[in-house]
Amino acid sequence: MQTEHQEKVDRQICANCGGTIKWNIAKQCLECSACRTPYVPQTTVQRVEEHDFEGYTQREGQRVSFPDTAIIVCGACGAQIAVDEHCTATVCPMCGSTQLLESRQEAGVPPDGVIPFRVDRETAQQNFSKWVKSRWFAPNRLKQAYQAGKLQGIYLPFWTFDAQVTSSYRGQGGTVHTVRDSKGNTRTKVRWRPVSGTVSGSYDDLQVCATMNSASQVVEKVLPYNTCDNTLPFSSSYLSGFLAEHYAVPATQAVDTAKEQVRTDQINQAESDILSRGFSQARVNDIQIEYHNLTYKHVLLPAWTSAFSYNGKQYMYIINGESGKVGGQRPYSVPKIAAAVIAAAAAVTAAVLLISGAAGPSTLQVKDVGQPQAIVSQEDSPWTAWEGNL
Numbered sequence: 001m002q003t004e005h006q007e008k009v010d011r012q013i014c015a016n017c018g019g020t021i022k023w024n025i026a027k028q029c030l031e032c033s034a035c036r037t038p039y040v041p042q043t044t045v046q047r048v049e050e051h052d053f054e055g056y057t058q059r060e061g062q063r064v065s066f067p068d069t070a071i072i073v074c075g076a077c078g079a080q081i082a083v084d085e086h087c088t089a090t091v092c093p094m095c096g097s098t099q100l101l102e103s104r105q106e107a108g109v110p111p112d113g114v115i116p117f118r119v120d121r122e123t124a125q126q127n128f129s130k131w132v133k134s135r136w137f138a139p140n141r142l143k144q145a146y147q148a149g150k151l152q153g154i155y156l157p158f159w160t161f162d163a164q165v166t167s168s169y170r171g172q173g174g175t176v177h178t179v180r181d182s183k184g185n186t187r188t189k190v191r192w193r194p195v196s197g198t199v200s201g202s203y204d205d206l207q208v209c210a211t212m213n214s215a216s217q218v219v220e221k222v223l224p225y226n227t228c229d230n231t232l233p234f235s236s237s238y239l240s241g242f243l244a245e246h247y248a249v250p251a252t253q254a255v256d257t258a259k260e261q262v263r264t265d266q267i268n269q270a271e272s273d274i275l276s277r278g279f280s281q282a283r284v285n286d287i288q289i290e291y292h293n294l295t296y297k298h299v300l301l302p303a304w305t306s307a308f309s310y311n312g313k314q315y316m317y318i319i320n321g322e323s324g325k326v327g328g329q330r331p332y333s334v335p336k337i338a339a340a341v342i343a344a345a346a347a348v349t350a351a352v353l354l355i356s357g358a359a360g361p362s363t364l365q366v367k368d369v370g371q372p373q374a375i376v377s378q379e380d381s382p383w384t385a386w387e388g389n390l
Helices: 004-010 053-060 121-133 142-147 213-222 251-275 334-358
Strands: 021-024 029-032 070-074 080-083 100-103 152-180 186-209 243-245 281-310 313-320 326-328 363-366 374-377
Touching: 053 251, 053 281, 121 313, 121 326, 152 251, 186 213, 186 251, 213 313, 213 326, 251 281
Parallel strands: 152 243
Antiparallel strands: 021 029, 070 080, 070 100, 080 243, 152 186, 152 281, 281 313, 313 326, 363 374
């Protein structure tokens, strides 16, 4: 049975002064924002749990992901955002739209783990400012545009997958030979021989973003997160003062993305196995992958997001809340690109002229019947070109 103190911690209320308990990024701890009393997050488990993938469907229908939390849905991009009583949202953190409507929360898998914020708002803004300035073909007015946007801290949904795999492959190993034809000409030729074998691998925390498709492309630019070392057991206390997105991609769909990562790696291993047999080239024609102990977990990962408007179009950017890495969409300046193309063409032309000039003036021998030979210089006037043995 929970004590009154524990109940207040779960509700992010300080037992000493009634203030709000929030995550202090600088101190990396939970504390009261008023009296600075430190708190230990209340969790039901001592470590982050992995779940057998076979039981996912049953687990998803048992409860909601964010109990006692309001859900707002963006009418523009469809993102479902969890908002607690200590945080407000007037614009969608995923697309910048103001079309936000409160909605009933659907059943889903609750988070198993979380990486609390390690990069504060000020540092995130500084990192983004540097990123913008490094964009060569960004319009000059972009600086004013992004400064008008406000960063919002949000926890993004991810699935991570663990697995051990064994793969049987069939392929070919190639050896390069030099052959000579009847005329003495040589050419290289690859002799291919059939090869088969097995490879294996162990995979820990394959990360698959479970946010909306429009935002996932930007999220990919700020990966990876260190989920192996920095993931803590989930507690709603970490969400105080931040938003959290409900996953839009279920694990049953995300696992296909994880398996593509495994397949790519297993093919690379198979090619390496072929090369280790003395071949100089390798190709894999077919590979069959068998999975053992496939597990998953639902984790929330920190990010600072915002969207700014430029020439009537919305652009989104994300800063990794753990590493500070920046990724985003940006407009391009057509005049700057055109100027760069013209400058490059001018530079090439100047280089050609410089090389031609360094080679010296060219000469042309002119012969005429009954006339002595003469040398005509391109630098001389045609009226004074004749010289020689007159």
